[in-house]
Amino acid sequence: MSVAVALFTRDLRVHDNPALTAAARAADQVVPLFVVDEALVPDRCPPNRAHFLAAALAELDTALRDRGGALVVRRGSVIDEVARVVDETGATSVHLADDVSYYSGKRERALRERLGGAVHCHAGSVTATSTELAPSTGRDHFAVFTPYFRRWIEVHRRSPLPVPRALSVPSVGSDPVPTGSDLSSGEPSPELTVGGETTARALLDDWLDGPIDHYARDNDDLGADATSRLSAHLHFGCLSPTEVVRRVDATTEGGLAFARQLAWRDFHHQVLAARPDAAWSDYRRRAPLGPADDRVFADWRDGRTGYPIVDAAMRQLRAEGWLPGRARLIAASFLTKSLRQDWRLGARHFLHWLVDADVANNQLNWQWAAGTGTDTRPNRVLNPVRQADRYDPDGTYVRRWLPELAHLPGARIHRPWRENVDPATYPEPIIDCVGR
């Protein structure tokens, strides 16, 4: 009996999974393997992602069992454990999804060094690879989104792959599927969403069945909560991005607006693939920052800036481990442009809390907001009060997260300094952004 290993990384699904399909086609038996990287758990793994990951692994195990298989879990160094499983089962090939981060590149190189030509990487984490979508200028990546999107929308995408009908797994030792607490020592956000392919597919079906139609109109309306909330499922690969794009009808207004956001995901991935240093270094040089100020950073982090729209965002981040895009932008712009603090501080804080935290999307969106990234208007500053008036006109969003201001009617909630609110109840603004 021939054996192949399907190494799951950020592709925790059985639908449209190129690595799993390739392993099933390459051999009679497949080891569906997940390695819990001991270098990261439990102390270096943020709790929100740990709990989402654990739930996604449990759903993956169930989906594999439904097809006659089961998830094989090992704990240790990824390279050592893959090599051990290859030795124990006599596997002749190892299949995994491609990725763009520095860590994943290092992992792939180390696997190839250890196992040589047996290692096969399959495109699957973005919907258009840099090879399919290279700029005509000869550069190694697109640095501006609009021309990228014009080409992206035209790319021919393969049909989603079918789920392997039956899987046979050789006899090989496995640890139990880890729980969230096995993976992280910290407490997750109280309103954290649940991870996993079955959950994600139901969410996607519901989304495509109606709410997407209003996406173009409502996606920035903070009170309406009208975005898909698919980001963590895309991050962990509970959904295939290619399948999502294929299922979106981009001839409709809502579908096109939604596809455009999915293109941003691919765009940032191709920037990071070409410039891995952009994870922590400025993509473009920028005017000097203000002096580092621990106190204003702490006020921003803890939602005590005195600007309700910013503070509401920072509270939602902690409560849910997730934020709508507009709220992320307002919070990031406030820290970097209004308070003139280093984007890396904010990016690190988001990486800790966001359940969808992603090196490509988080770091490059932070750079975009800070003016060091791919924004073609790097000096624009988002005024938090104008943003609040525009994207939370009746104050619904702020009222949801700042109950201490809930008595202020309509848009008056965005200017508590005009309302005689006791500073012991809600702080005065830490800087003047509006020329009060």
Ligand SMILES: Cc1cc2nc3c(=O)[nH]c(=O)nc-3n(C[C@H](O)[C@H](O)[C@H](O)COP(=O)(O)OP(=O)(O)OC[C@H]3O[C@@H](n4cnc5c(N)ncnc54)[C@H](O)[C@@H]3O)c2cc1C
């Ligand atoms: C400062 C900052 C940090 C961010 N950090 C992350 C992060 O760590 N992980 C992450 O997935 N997204 C990040 N984003 C992008 C975006 O805000 C989230 O993807 C989105 O809010 C997730 O909610 P949703 O799934 O409802 O999105 P929807 O509005 O429904 O969009 C659909 C999908 O498109 C993709 N997408 C949407 N906007 C962007 C964008 N600007 N860049 C890249 N992809 C996008 C996401 O995969 C998202 O799930 C960040 C944005 C900012 C401004």
